Amino acid sequence: MPAPHLRRVAVLVSEGAKPLDVGIPAQVFTTRASMPYEVRVCGAAPGPVTGGDGLSYHVAQGLEALEWADVVFVPGHRFPDREDPPRAVVEALLAAHHRGARLAAISTGAFALAATGLLNGRRATTHWHYTRALAAKHPSVRVDENVLFVDEGSVLTSAGAASGIDLCLHILRGDLGVAASNHAARRLVAAPYRSGGQAQYVPRSVPEQLGERFAATREWALRRLGEPLTLEVLAGHAAVSPRTFSRRFAEDTGYTPMQWVMRARVDAARELLERSQLGVEQIAAGVGLGTGANLRLHFQRILGTTPSEYRRTFARGE
Numbered sequence: 001m002p003a004p005h006l007r008r009v010a011v012l013v014s015e016g017a018k019p020l021d022v023g024i025p026a027q028v029f030t031t032r033a034s035m036p037y038e039v040r041v042c043g044a045a046p047g048p049v050t051g052g053d054g055l056s057y058h059v060a061q062g063l064e065a066l067e068w069a070d071v072v073f074v075p076g077h078r079f080p081d082r083e084d085p086p087r088a089v090v091e092a093l094l095a096a097h098h099r100g101a102r103l104a105a106i107s108t109g110a111f112a113l114a115a116t117g118l119l120n121g122r123r124a125t126t127h128w129h130y131t132r133a134l135a136a137k138h139p140s141v142r143v144d145e146n147v148l149f150v151d152e153g154s155v156l157t158s159a160g161a162a163s164g165i166d167l168c169l170h171i172l173r174g175d176l177g178v179a180a181s182n183h184a185a186r187r188l189v190a191a192p193y194r195s196g197g198q199a200q201y202v203p204r205s206v207p208e209q210l211g212e213r214f215a216a217t218r219e220w221a222l223r224r225l226g227e228p229l230t231l232e233v234l235a236g237h238a239a240v241s242p243r244t245f246s247r248r249f250a251e252d253t254g255y256t257p258m259q260w261v262m263r264a265r266v267d268a269a270r271e272l273l274e275r276s277q278l279g280v281e282q283i284a285a286g287v288g289l290g291t292g293a294n295l296r297l298h299f300q301r302i303l304g305t306t307p308s309e310y311r312r313t314f315a316r317g318e
Contacts, residue, residue, distance in 0.1 A: 007175065009039045010069035012093075013059055014077050014085060014112065016052045020161035021075030021106040027188070028168040029071075034183055036176075040065045044089055052078045063092040071171065072096050076107030076126075076161070081133040084115040094118070097154060104156040104171065106164035113155060114138040123150045124157040147254075165190050177314035178270040213238050214245075214252055221261065225268050225288045229261050265289050266302050273311040280307050 009029045013022055022041070029037040041057070042065035043049045049057045066072055072093065084090070093116050097103055105113045110126040111134060113119055120140040125131070131145035144150060149158035149167040158167040165188065173181040217238040221229055234257050235245035249257045268287040272278055278286070284295035292307075299307050 005036065007037045008068055008070045009037050009073065010065040010071070011039065011041045011073045011075065012066065012089070013041060013043045013049050013051070013057050013075065014089070015050055016078035017049065017057070018052045018076045018078075018107065018161065019055045021077075021109065021164060022051070022057070024106065024161065024164040025073040025075075025104075025168055028165065028172070028184060034180065040068070042066070044086055063088060066092045066096040066101070067099070069096060069101050071102045071104060074103065074105045074109035074112045076105075076109045077112075080108035080111035080126075080130060081137055085112045090116050100154075102154055102156065102171075104158075104167060106158050106167065107160050110134060110157045111137070113157065114141050118155050119152075119157070122152045122155065124152070124155075125150050125159050126157060127160045177274045178267050179274045179314075182271065213240075214248060218253075218260075222264060225261075225265050226286050227288065229288065231257050234261075261288075262298060263302065266298055269295055269299075269307070270303075270310060270314075273307055274314045283307070 007029075009025060011022060011025050026039050026041060029035060029039050040061055041059050042061040042063065043057070043059040045062040046060055047058065049059055051057050074093070089112070093103060093112070097116070097118055103113055103116075103118065105124075105126070107127045108130055110119070110124055111130075114124070114134060114137070119138065121142070123142045123144050124134070125144050125147050126134050128145055131143050134141065135143040147159070148163040149156065149170060151170065156167060156171070158164050169181050169185055169190070172184055217234055220237055221234060231242050231246065234249075235242040238245055240248075246257060249255070249260070253260055255263065265287045266289075269283050269289065272283045272286070276283075280292040280295060284290060284292050287295075289295045289298065296306055299305060299310065303310065305313075
């Protein structure tokens with residue numbers, strides 16, 4: 001099987017750049033056998049860049065790296081609402097976008113993307129502390145403060161630093177499939193997938209024990225996708241009423257319990273299509289979707305494709 005195409009990732013470091021925001025895409029997409037990416041960290045010009053939180057950077061490349069990249073990450077930085085990025089940075093981002101590169105902002109990096117005008121009329125998010133400031137500074141942007149990340153195709157935005165991991169894994173899933181994304185999540189000791197629609201923070205205090213119990217129920221369910229998983233079964237495992245389980249589950253994940261189970265089953269089927277030679281009927285039965293026809297129905301509804309097309313796109317030949 002031919003080697004996968006090497007994808008090129010640039011991380012654009014600005015003055016006051018937040019260390020975690022810089023480090024997350026650099027680490028997630030670091031070149032290795034399982035990750036066909038090359039990462040370059042750049043700035044407005046080569047040389048030292050004063051970062052945020054007591055750290056500084058020395059970047060080897062300037063804005064020419066954006067001419068090379070397939071994906072450009074824009075990390076968050078201090079005081080994003082006080083001034084726009086330099087005109088040269090805005091023009092370089094616009095040129096990269098017009099050339100076909102995807103632009104992905106982590107946290108307050110959304111302000112730099114908004115300065116290009118590319119977010120006008122589109123949904124976007126940023127760290128919850130700055131959502132109102134982003135909406136005030138760029139009123140044409142449809143700011144959503146209740147999500148972890150937003151994918152608008154060629155421009156993507158995420159909330160705080162941790163949701164930058166979710167955004168990176170989301171990009172990985174689209175580029176390489178579920179198996180590669182799950183492998184990267186295990187390497188990072190991160191949740192394999194959190195919905196972009198999940199709230200940035202729980203709106204009221206939640207007892208830690210209950211939060212742990214719900215997480216344990218999700219892990220329990222993932223190991224039993226081939227078994228009947230009703231709302232009553234899940235709530236029973238969590239030892240709460242179905243009504244409480246439904247309400248809290250949606251607050252925690254952005255999905256109803258049954259929507260989450262369905263997507264988990266589709267994801268399990270995706271990984272089997274990528275990594276095995278099992279037939280569609282076998283896969284459907286194994287992940288709890290019953291029949292191949294049912295699997296095809298949900299693939300088309302959720303992913304907009306068929307299992308066979310998905311296998312042709314992402315199969316690893318393992």
